[in-house]
Amino acid sequence: MPSTCASPLLRVRGLTVSYDAHSQQPVPALRKIDLDIAPGEVVGILGESGSGKSTLALSILGLLPESAKAEGSIFLEGEDLSRTPESRWAEVRGAKVAMIFQEPGLSLSPVMRAGDQISEVIRAHRSGKSKQRKKEVQSALKDAGITDVNRICRAYPHQLSGGELHRVAIAQALVCRPALVIADEPTRSLDVTLQSEIQNALRDINRKYGSALLFITHNPALLAGFADRVLVMYAGRIVEAGPVAQVYRRPLHPYTRGLLQLVPEPLQHSDHISGFAQRERLPAIPGSPTRFDQLGGGCSFEPRCSARTADCHIESPEEIVPEPDRRVSCFNYGN
Amino acid sequence: MGIETAATRALQPALMRVRGLSKRYVQRTPFSRNKFAIDALVDVNFEITPGCLTALVGESGSGKSTLASCLAMMEKPDCGEIWFEGKEISHWSHRKLAPLRPKIQMVFQDSAGALDPRFSAAQIIEEPLEIQHRERGQQLRARACELMVEVGLSPDWANRSPLQLSGGQRQRLAIARAIALTPSLLILDESLSGLDLSTQAQILNLLLDLKATHSLTCLLISHDLSLVGQVADFTAVMHKGRIAEHGSTSQVLRSPQHPQTRKLLASVHVLESSFRTARAGGRA
Numbered sequence: 001m002p003s004t005c006a007s008p009l010l011r012v013r014g015l016t017v018s019y020d021a022h023s024q025q026p027v028p029a030l031r032k033i034d035l036d037i038a039p040g041e042v043v044g045i046l047g048e049s050g051s052g053k054s055t056l057a058l059s060i061l062g063l064l065p066e067s068a069k070a071e072g073s074i075f076l077e078g079e080d081l082s083r084t085p086e087s088r089w090a091e092v093r094g095a096k097v098a099m100i101f102q103e104p105g106l107s108l109s110p111v112m113r114a115g116d117q118i119s120e121v122i123r124a125h126r127s128g129k130s131k132q133r134k135k136e137v138q139s140a141l142k143d144a145g146i147t148d149v150n151r152i153c154r155a156y157p158h159q160l161s162g163g164e165l166h167r168v169a170i171a172q173a174l175v176c177r178p179a180l181v182i183a184d185e186p187t188r189s190l191d192v193t194l195q196s197e198i199q200n201a202l203r204d205i206n207r208k209y210g211s212a213l214l215f216i217t218h219n220p221a222l223l224a225g226f227a228d229r230v231l232v233m234y235a236g237r238i239v240e241a242g243p244v245a246q247v248y249r250r251p252l253h254p255y256t257r258g259l260l261q262l263v264p265e266p267l268q269h270s271d272h273i274s275g276f277a278q279r280e281r282l283p284a285i286p287g288s289p290t291r292f293d294q295l296g297g298g299c300s301f302e303p304r305c306s307a308r309t310a311d312c313h314i315e316s317p318e319e320i321v322p323e324p325d326r327r328v329s330c331f332n333y334g335n
Numbered sequence: 336m337g338i339e340t341a342a343t344r345a346l347q348p349a350l351m352r353v354r355g356l357s358k359r360y361v362q363r364t365p366f367s368r369n370k371f372a373i374d375a376l377v378d379v380n381f382e383i384t385p386g387c388l389t390a391l392v393g394e395s396g397s398g399k400s401t402l403a404s405c406l407a408m409m410e411k412p413d414c415g416e417i418w419f420e421g422k423e424i425s426h427w428s429h430r431k432l433a434p435l436r437p438k439i440q441m442v443f444q445d446s447a448g449a450l451d452p453r454f455s456a457a458q459i460i461e462e463p464l465e466i467q468h469r470e471r472g473q474q475l476r477a478r479a480c481e482l483m484v485e486v487g488l489s490p491d492w493a494n495r496s497p498l499q500l501s502g503g504q505r506q507r508l509a510i511a512r513a514i515a516l517t518p519s520l521l522i523l524d525e526s527l528s529g530l531d532l533s534t535q536a537q538i539l540n541l542l543l544d545l546k547a548t549h550s551l552t553c554l555l556i557s558h559d560l561s562l563v564g565q566v567a568d569f570t571a572v573m574h575k576g577r578i579a580e581h582g583s584t585s586q587v588l589r590s591p592q593h594p595q596t597r598k599l600l601a602s603v604h605v606l607e608s609s610f611r612t613a614r615a616g617g618r619a
């Protein structure tokens with residue numbers, strides 16, 4: 001979504017990604033994505049599994065597989081990354097833009113100590129004495145909320161708990177103070193107490209160092225009180241975008257409304273604690289996310305939409321600006 | 336299930352009852368001969384009421400999955416008793432347990448890893464029916480298709496590989512396989528945690544339907560208290576290998592007695608209140 005920011009940190013224009021399907025038409029995964037992120041801004045990307053959130057993250061990092069074909073432009077601090085050779089990417093990744101993956105247990109090497117893995121990121125980007133690097137590693141781990149720094153530095157990934165692995169991954173992503181950090185569902189498999197601790201650590205780092213954060217999630221509750229803006233993705237498109245407070249108070253797209261209704265009611269609410277009473281069915285968006293190989297000419301959300309009209313089946317809605325700072329792609333927005 | 340029926344059920348003998356269950360894992364320190372012990376279960380007392388949905392919640396590493404493995408007879412406890420349908424089974428041999436195994440079925444967290452990618456969706460459901468001699472010939476495929484419909488999968492997908500299905504569809508397939516043998520107890524071990532909220536709600540609705548139509552008894556293991564609070568009849572909270580608190584869901588959530596339950600509820604409450612404030616138009 002284009003923003004009002006004069007010099008955005010990240011500017012993505014018309015990003016379209018498609019994957020080669022054996023002897024068939026290429027399958028689109030992202031369709032004409034426009035996105036700006038200002039320095040220090042926290043932007044949330046919200047959507048169900050298969051909506052293209054992770055593909056967008058991998059595109060920004062230049063980590064798409066060879067079977068993917070990308071069109072459009074990605075500018076980071078004014079530099080066009082879409083035409084960047086791999087040698088330049090090695091300098092950018094980790095130093096200017098870093099990523100925290102879903103499963104830190106899989107993204108860390110099992111045969112290297114945690115401290116060495118963080119130190120390796122510094123060594124890949126600048127020369128310096130090992131004593132200095134060690135200090136920086138310890139400082140990054142403290143920023144990520146680790147108190148027992150020496151033990152964590154010496155430990156191998158299998159010796160760490162789930163929460164500690166996440167904190168090591170955060171420290172590794174932030175040790176070079178990148179301008180942009182992409183967190184791809186970093187709290188997905190964690191319990192609620194760890195979820196809030198990890199989010200607090202990310203928020204503190206964002207405030208302390210001013211790194212912009214692109215936080216990918218399927219849970220709208222995680223973005224409230226955390227992100228400045230939210231981009232709602234469906235079938236490879238941004239269908240709604242705007243400040244979190246405005247979008248949550250008055251969602252315009254039927255898909256956004258559906259997502260917000262999925263957050264469980266407060267536990268203390270008398271009608272919703274299950275007890276023995278006959279339970280109502282939980283609110284759910286009917287059907288499954290549209291498969292990219294089944295996209296037709298109409299709106300991709302139309303088969304699941306409660307507000308659909310005849311036009312929705314025929315034509316795909318263009319992005320419109322119903323009010324300042326907000327974008328929506330729906331013929332019947334707000335209804 | 337109406338209030339009276341549920342209250343009657345609560346007074347019924349438990350389908351499964353566990354008394355003083357303990358399990359210790361002894362592990363070796365990497366690159367050395369030193370050993371250390373982890374007490375995964377410590378004197379666990381717990382029961383599952385027939386026809387009800389019982390939730391087992393707790394932080395990572397609290398012992399939920401070890402307890403599930405012991406209940407599903409995949410792990411032998413070090414000591415304690417496991418009573419299932421009135422019989423004490425904790426020390427039964429594998430041979431003696433074999434006829435009981437179809438009665439306790441499990442759905443795992445990682446649906447992609449739990450389903451054989453070389454099998455089609457229908458073959459995955461047919462396999463237990465075939466092994467247990469429940470169906471044969473054309474009836475086998477017809478029953479598999481019936482089960483697919485029951486869990487909300489199109490029978491047109493019978494020949495698809497599980498890899499061609501989404502995470503939610505795979506989890507539905509795993510549930511279809513699990514209910515194929517009409518088990519007395521269905522254990523879902525963090526089966527919802529990898530799924531997005533919409534798919535989680537769809538699967539929970541499916542469980543509520545199965546519970547209503549088949550009086551299915553479920554044990555739902557989760558770390559998400561806000562999720563299980565919407566559907567469970569009973570809730571048990573685990574902490575450091577022990578059952579910290581166990582009771583009806585309304586009792587546990589409305590008047591939590593154990594500090595661990597209060598801690599879990601507080602974390603949920605922080606998340607909920609930010610979201611509700613944002614929805615109501617306050618400062619998010």
